[in-house]
Amino acid sequence: MIGLRSRGAIKTRINQLHHDALSDPLSNAEVDFLDAILQVRDRVPQALASLRNIATQMPALTLALTPALDRLEARMAAVTARGVAVETLDFEASYGRTSMEYYDGFVFGFYAEGRADLPPVALGGRYDALTLRLGQGREIPAVGGVIRPDLTLDLGAEV
Amino acid sequence: MEKTFSWFGDRGVTLRRTGLEREYAGLVAGVTGVELVLLSAGEIPRELAAGRIHLGVTGTDLIREKLINWDQKVQELAPLGFGFADLIIAVPSCWIDVDTLDDLDAVAEAFRADHGIRLRIATKYHRLVREFLRGAGVADYQLVDSQGATEGTVKNLTAEAVADITSSGETLRANHLKFLSDGLILQSQATLFLAQNVDYSQSQRETLTALYQALGL
Numbered sequence: 059m060i061g062l063r064s065r066g067a068i069k070t071r072i073n074q075l076h077h078d079a080l081s082d083p084l085s086n087a088e089v090d091f092l093d094a095i096l097q098v099r100d101r102v103p104q105a106l107a108s109l110r111n112i113a114t115q116m117p118a119l120t121l122a123l124t125p126a127l128d129r130l131e132a133r134m135a136a137v138t139a140r141g142v143a144v145e146t147l148d149f150e151a152s153y154g155r156t157s158m159e160y161y162d163g164f165v166f167g168f169y170a171e172g173r174a175d176l177p178p179v180a181l182g183g184r185y186d187a188l189t190l191r192l193g194q195g196r197e198i199p200a201v202g203g204v205i206r207p208d209l210t211l212d213l214g215a216e217v
Numbered sequence: 218m219e220k221t222f223s224w225f226g227d228r229g230v231t232l233r234r235t236g237l238e239r240e241y242a243g244l245v246a247g248v249t250g251v252e253l254v255l256l257s258a259g260e261i262p263r264e265l266a267a268g269r270i271h272l273g274v275t276g277t278d279l280i281r282e283k284l285i286n287w288d289q290k291v292q293e294l295a296p297l298g299f300g301f302a303d304l305i306i307a308v309p310s311c312w313i314d315v316d317t318l319d320d321l322d323a324v325a326e327a328f329r330a331d332h333g334i335r336l337r338i339a340t341k342y343h344r345l346v347r348e349f350l351r352g353a354g355v356a357d358y359q360l361v362d363s364q365g366a367t368e369g370t371v372k373n374l375t376a377e378a379v380a381d382i383t384s385s386g387e388t389l390r391a392n393h394l395k396f397l398s399d400g401l402i403l404q405s406q407a408t409l410f411l412a413q414n415v416d417y418s419q420s421q422r423e424t425l426t427a428l429y430q431a432l433g434l
Contacts (some may be wrong), residue, residue, distance in 0.1 A: 157351055
């Protein structure tokens with residue numbers, strides 16, 4: 059035995075694995091449903107319509123998905139009220155799932171048009187889990203992001 | 218360095234050290250207009266990216282680790298067939314419940330809940346490891362910097378896992394560590410690179426063409 063992870067922790071996980079092996083796997087229909095949600099990638103209005111459509115096909119999960127879709131719709135209405143043409147914005151259901159680290163909930167990225175080879179010029183999102191953790195139970199709404207200065211300069215030089 | 222010299226030598230381009238034994242100066246014969254600079258392998262990526270040297274031989278691991286968007290800064294011209302090393306992720310052999318990255322992710326989550334810190338992975342390849350784990354969906358870990366003797370960090374309780382270069386795996390086994398079966402991050406070898414962000418003059422371009430011809434590129 060070496061390292062900080064204890065014999066007990068290893069034993070606990072082995073028990074968990076045995077327990078998992080005994081329980082039924084997700085049904086194919088449930089897996090297809092999750093895949094379908096994560097594959098949605100379109101302009102905002104079309105993406106929202108697709109997600110609403112998917113939500114109706116799996117009644118058991120409609121309840122879980124609908125509040126999130128209502129929030130997305132409300133957010134897009136707010137963005138429209140700010141004078142942004144949301145029908146020109148791209149939406150990806152899986153956006154930032156593995157790359158956004160401490161951003162959560164609503165996340166966003168800005169890309170240089172026609173330069174799919176470049177990473178996002180700027181990105182960010184909400185800090186829901188972050189402020190909850192730092193506040194040790196208390197939280198405040200916050201949103202923030204980063205701009206990549208080197209990319210911005212390079213792209214500015216190209217204009 | 219000797220292996221690089223013989224790779225070029227086999228292709229009719231002679232690289233040779235000049236001056237005293239310990240002097241970092243050299244000569245090139247077989248192609249005109251080429252100057253030899255001897256630099257540490259770790260500095261070659263930076264010098265290529267800055268365009269201070271035009272061609273460089275170093276490991277693919279160092280290029281990808283040290284250069285953001287490496288493929289926009291250098292071009293791989295030829296793998297040289299030596300200096301093989303695998304960048305891998307290893308965990309304690311006693312973790313009999315862990316064989317894959319999925320296992321590592323599950324363990325990291327439980328470890329954070331148990332210990333209040335994220336599972337520590339010791340490495341000097343921060344960028345490569347972070348990108349690899351992000352792609353694999355592993356969360357709840359942190360990287361701790363280790364510039365050497367990385368395999369010892371687990372026993373010394375300064376890390377729970379390591380990401381390091383290995384060629385045979387001997388050192389890992391000796392330190393009671395094992396590979397993850399899907400934890401191969403990169404297979405590196407000595408490679409000849411060309412700097413991309415350089416305005417090559419007409420005569421430099423001709424030199425490059427002559428060199429490519431000699432090297433069969």
